[in-house]
Amino acid sequence: MNDNPLLHIQKVSKHFGGVTALHQVNFEVQENQIKGLIGPNGAGKTTLFNMISGFYPVSSGQIVFQGQSLTSLPAFQIAKLGIIRTFQNVKLFPNLTVQENVMVGGYSHSKSGLFSLICNLPKSVREEKEFHSRAQELLDYVGLSGYSTLYASALPFGQQRLLEIARALMAKPKLLLLDEPAAGLSIPERKLLAELIGKIRKLGITILLVEHDMDLVMKVCDEIVVLEFGSKIAEGTAAGIQNNPRVLAAYLGEEVNHA
Ligand SMILES: Nc1ncnc2c1ncn2[C@@H]1O[C@H](COP(=O)(O)OP(=O)(O)O)[C@@H](O)[C@H]1O
Numbered sequence: 101m102n103d104n105p106l107l108h109i110q111k112v113s114k115h116f117g118g119v120t121a122l123h124q125v126n127f128e129v130q131e132n133q134i135k136g137l138i139g140p141n142g143a144g145k146t147t148l149f150n151m152i153s154g155f156y157p158v159s160s161g162q163i164v165f166q167g168q169s170l171t172s173l174p175a176f177q178i179a180k181l182g183i184i185r186t187f188q189n190v191k192l193f194p195n196l197t198v199q200e201n202v203m204v205g206g207y208s209h210s211k212s213g214l215f216s217l218i219c220n221l222p223k224s225v226r227e228e229k230e231f232h233s234r235a236q237e238l239l240d241y242v243g244l245s246g247y248s249t250l251y252a253s254a255l256p257f258g259q260q261r262l263l264e265i266a267r268a269l270m271a272k273p274k275l276l277l278l279d280e281p282a283a284g285l286s287i288p289e290r291k292l293l294a295e296l297i298g299k300i301r302k303l304g305i306t307i308l309l310v311e312h313d314m315d316l317v318m319k320v321c322d323e324i325v326v327l328e329f330g331s332k333i334a335e336g337t338a339a340g341i342q343n344n345p346r347v348l349a350a351y352l353g354e355e356v357n358h359a
């Protein structure tokens with residue numbers, strides 16, 4: 101326990117009609133930590149991401165970021181505070197180029213505003229140039245430098261995932277929520293992803309990682325929270341949870357991906 105966690109999930113519950121997707125979940129994410137959030141399909145991981153990022157309201161409980169409750173804030177304000185997510189099902193603009201997709205991530209921080217961007221006012225032209233070069237840097241950073249002028253839809257799936265991460269970084273996250281970033285990736289791509297996650301942390305960014313690839317989770321996470329049927333059943337280091345009988349039982353019958 102730390103008095104000043106970056107993110108504090110406090111007794112958070114979520115009901116969809118009669119379905120309890122999350123039940124009184126508590127945990128903390130410390131600044132500059134890589135925290136894993138795992139659990140069988142349907143455990144409530146994406147639902148929690150949807151609440152942290154303001155896509156869904158909580159049914160009860162509190163989500164506190166840097167001491168501020170997020171509970172009644174709309175999604176765009178939560179993004180402005182520095183909580184940025186990627187999606188389990190990649191969400192890109194297929195008819196924009198790779199570079200443009202990254203630039204979209206920067207507009208929540210746009211100083212000139214949409215009006216001056218549309219009208220090509222000088223301030224926005226300058227900003228557009230800055231966005232352009234920053235987007236290119238981020239494409240280099242994730243290993244997509246040669247692809248900037250392609251349509252996003254022309255990229256193979258693994259690279260679309262990297263593009264989504266570059267777009268998220270463009271939004272200058274303090275806390276990055278990654279929802280199954282390794283899903284659909286080849287083994288070499290997973291290795292690169294693990295390295296990329298480590299590099300992102302070195303930028304001073306805190307990461308909450310939902311992932312089914314146990315090898316990846318165990319390798320990159322400082323601590324892991326395990327959910328089952330919406331409840332937290334374990335929390336600790338990789339070594340601490342991997343022989344936990346409740347965790348093993350939760351995964352029995354689930355195909356655990358050891359790729
Ligand atoms: N928008 C929704 N409406 C109704 N039920 C939902 C909705 N989103 C998620 N659920 C339910 O909440 C539970 C948790 O789902 P989810 O958070 O997607 O799990 P996970 O990401 O861990 O696989 C599931 O039972 C799912 O069917």
Ligand SMILES: [Mg+2]
Nearest residue numbers: 145146147188
């Ligand atoms: Mg999910």
